[in-house]
Structures are given as structure tokens and as C-alpha cells.
Amino acid sequence: MDEDFFQKSELYQDLYYITKGREKCAPNHNFGPNIREYYLMHIILNGKGYFETETSKFNLSRGQFFIIFPDEQTFYQADEEDPWEYIWFGFDGRVAEAILASMGVNRQIPIGSINKFDESNLFIEDMVGMEPFEHENRIQLQGMLYWLISLLDSKTRNNTMKPIEKINRKIVYTYDAINFIKQNYQNVDFLIGDISDYLSLNDSYLTSIFRKTTGRTLHEYLIDYRIQKSREYLETTDFNVREVAEKIGYKNSLSFTRVFKRKIGMTPTEYKKMTKKR
The missing domain is CATH 1.10.10.60 (Homeodomain-like)
Known part of the structure; x- marks a missing residue:
């Protein structure tokens, strides 16, 4: 696992980058149940797995994403036969939820696909590989974060959703x-x-x-x-x-x-x- 983390700055408040990393998971590797304090987007590069929120379960695969919203319990697990590899980007900001909502992504529909994934994949790989502690790179990461969110497609027609019968x-x-x-x-x-x-x-x-x-x-x-x-x-x-x-x-x-x-x-x-x- 490779990850970096950057401190909050007064320069970035509306929407700001926090962390990024990637992981190639072992079969059945899972994380959770857990609650985050910031937004965490996972983009699946290869393989498959599933993501559970408090109310729903989604089967996801290459070219799709899921977003963990702050203060919500989630769980996700790699497939046993074809475990996923993903990149993640953590972010926050006072208008983060509104920006995601403008793309059709919200706490009820926190999943979807990356538009033109085969073309965008190289850009995403470059983004996750950037050194975040250089000032110039930090400015660039801010712009790239907006660009990344612009690629989100929240259509769920290719996903299997299994509602949980009652709230825990x-x-x-x-x-x-x-x-x-x-x-x-x-x-x-x-x-x-x-x-x-x-x-x-x-x-x-x-x-x-x-x-x-x-x-x-x-x-x-x-x-x-x-x-x-x-x-x-x-x-x-x-x-x-x-x-x-x-x-x-x-x-x-x-x-x-x-x-x-x-x-x-x-x-x-x-x-x-x-x-x-x-």
C-alpha cells in the first residue's frame, strides 16, 4: 500500500485535496466497518468487489467508483477470484457535497462509472503519482481534483443493489x-x-x-x-x-x-x- 497525506490549508477551503494512494488487494481483502471524517473516492483499476453503505450493497468492477461520505459507516471487500486494485483520493471542503450532488452523486447513490475510463486512466495514474508536498504540485492537484469529479457518472444500471431491510x-x-x-x-x-x-x-x-x-x-x-x-x-x-x-x-x-x-x-x-x- 502506498499513500500520502497533506494537511489542510487556508488556501483551500471550498474543495481541497487531502490524501491519495493505491492498493492491489488480496482475495477477500476488506476494510470496515468504519467511519471517515472526510470524503474518500475509490476508482477501480482492475478486478471487482463490493461496497456496502448503511442501506445498500453494490457490486463494482473496473472503471467504476465508490465514494465514502463523512460520518457514514461503510464496508468494502475484494472479490475472492478476481480481487480489485484501486486508487483512492481523499478530499473535503465546504462545498464538496454540493459539487458531488451536481454530478448526481450523493449519500443514496455513492457509486457509478468514470466517463471514458480507458482515456482518463493515464491521467488518473499521473495524479496519484504526484509528489504532494511541492507547492506547484499542490496547486495542480487542486485543479485535477475538480477535473476528476467532472468525470463521475452516477448511472447505476450496471450495478446490483441490495437494500438492507432495516437501519442498524x-x-x-x-x-x-x-x-x-x-x-x-x-x-x-x-x-x-x-x-x-x-x-x-x-x-x-x-x-x-x-x-x-x-x-x-x-x-x-x-x-x-x-x-x-x-x-x-x-x-x-x-x-x-x-x-x-x-x-x-x-x-x-x-x-x-x-x-x-x-x-x-x-x-x-x-x-x-x-x-x-x-
């Missing part, structure tokens, strides 16, 4: 817990127990289903989300470390610095200096 309540509870964290992470007095109280659920039950759904505990998700938001502040504002710590719900900057270094591998100050150089 565990997914709903996980989704509600994530939303509650996003609404309250800035509160220094915020406790994990507040989530189960809000949802009127037993603490251990919520903790169990959240971990099974996301692969993380509630506490881990809260920390990861706070660190994600701190990176945005460090990259796009002039706030000092103490101010950033307060913005994301830490009572003191020393605790924040310790957690940040454990997660990112450098202190917030070092991270801020590094991103300002780019």
Missing part, C-alpha cells in the same frame, strides 16, 4: 455520538460520560458499539478530533499554543503539548514552524 441502530448511535463530540469538544469540562447521558444509553454499551463501529474508543475519537482541529488552528491562524489548547478543550497547554507530540511526533510549536515554511 448501532450505526445511528455511533453517528449521534460523533456529532455530539464535534459539538462539544471545545468545552474544557466535557466528559465521555456526557455522551451516553445525552443518548440515554448505558456507558459500557455505547463504548462497546462505538469501538466495534469505528475501531476506536470514544476517548480516542475525542482526542483524535481535538488534535485534528488543533492542526487546523496551527496551520491557518496566528494563535499561540496556549490559545489553541483552549480552543480545543484543554485546560492547560502542557497536557495538550504532550498529547499532540504523542500523536503527531512533534510539538505544536515545531509543527507550526514546519507548516509556515511551506
Whole structure:
């Protein structure tokens, strides 16, 4: 597996590139159930497999795509006899969902085909192979992302769709817990127990289903989300470390610095200096 990841920048807010990579899967290789915090488009280069959302299942093959929407649980698996190879592009932005909708792609229809795939494939290969940390390449990737979305065809006539009979309540509870964290992470007095109280659920039950759904505990998700938001502040504002710590719900900057270094591998100050150089 080969992947890169780029930090959010104030230069790109409407629609911005985050990550890309590719993988040639082993038979029956799967991923999930999991929930993402950004959009993730998979383009199938060869082989086949299936993609499941909370309500539907799609059989997909070469030249087709599927998009994972933020905060939705998904699962996907390579075929046993002809496992797929795919490229993925992660992106986000305040108009990302609207742009996808303009192409007929939404949370109910998150799949389709790439127009003129045989011709477009070379361009897609070039895109995934670009070095993202060069400023010129980053600008180019932004434009290429728009171009890539323009190729999406959401027609589902060649796909097999199998609706799930009822919504899994565990997914709903996980989704509600994530939303509650996003609404309250800035509160220094915020406790994990507040989530189960809000949802009127037993603490251990919520903790169990959240971990099974996301692969993380509630506490881990809260920390990861706070660190994600701190990176945005460090990259796009002039706030000092103490101010950033307060913005994301830490009572003191020393605790924040310790957690940040454990997660990112450098202190917030070092991270801020590094991103300002780019």
C-alpha cells in the first residue's frame, strides 16, 4: 500500500485535496466497518468487489467508483477470484457535497462509472503519482481534483443493489455520538460520560458499539478530533499554543503539548514552524 497525506490549508477551503494512494488487494481483502471524517473516492483499476453503505450493497468492477461520505459507516471487500486494485483520493471542503450532488452523486447513490475510463486512466495514474508536498504540485492537484469529479457518472444500471431491510441502530448511535463530540469538544469540562447521558444509553454499551463501529474508543475519537482541529488552528491562524489548547478543550497547554507530540511526533510549536515554511 502506498499513500500520502497533506494537511489542510487556508488556501483551500471550498474543495481541497487531502490524501491519495493505491492498493492491489488480496482475495477477500476488506476494510470496515468504519467511519471517515472526510470524503474518500475509490476508482477501480482492475478486478471487482463490493461496497456496502448503511442501506445498500453494490457490486463494482473496473472503471467504476465508490465514494465514502463523512460520518457514514461503510464496508468494502475484494472479490475472492478476481480481487480489485484501486486508487483512492481523499478530499473535503465546504462545498464538496454540493459539487458531488451536481454530478448526481450523493449519500443514496455513492457509486457509478468514470466517463471514458480507458482515456482518463493515464491521467488518473499521473495524479496519484504526484509528489504532494511541492507547492506547484499542490496547486495542480487542486485543479485535477475538480477535473476528476467532472468525470463521475452516477448511472447505476450496471450495478446490483441490495437494500438492507432495516437501519442498524448501532450505526445511528455511533453517528449521534460523533456529532455530539464535534459539538462539544471545545468545552474544557466535557466528559465521555456526557455522551451516553445525552443518548440515554448505558456507558459500557455505547463504548462497546462505538469501538466495534469505528475501531476506536470514544476517548480516542475525542482526542483524535481535538488534535485534528488543533492542526487546523496551527496551520491557518496566528494563535499561540496556549490559545489553541483552549480552543480545543484543554485546560492547560502542557497536557495538550504532550498529547499532540504523542500523536503527531512533534510539538505544536515545531509543527507550526514546519507548516509556515511551506
